[in-house]
Amino acid sequence: MILSRLPTHVGRRELGVVQERLGLADADCTVDEVDSPGPGNALLLEVERDGVTEVVTGFGEKGVRAEKVAADACDELERLLAAGVPVGEHLADQLLLPMALAGGGRYRTLPASLHTTTNIAVIQRFLDVAIATAPIDGGVEIAVGSYCL
8 A cells, every 4th residue: 555645544444445355464464655746545456376466456536435445456356366367457458569579478367458459459550460369267368479379
């Protein structure tokens, strides 16, 4: 939890939801207060599996309760964990360009988001590279370049 120019209780309330939902100990949850030009907070939930670290982030918004920010981030993390895929929704679209430039790759992710499908279309407009998606249990497998079937 990163907090700037907001009362500490905002971060504590978010972490309370995270601890209850994910069963984390106090030692696993910290509030880091930073100085910035304006107020804000970011909740970072990090999970490492199979050599891949995925970070789910919830950002506080004016008028949105801290508990909702935390619950939404927990929902996203639980959805990722339940799907059994190593790549989350937001990382999926970011991996496409490096893989296309490197000649290929393949990964499993949650169902493709609009960002992912848009990024596939944009990359294919600029690069002559095949990108294929195939449904799998819990999501899709994305293959790029030489890894396409």
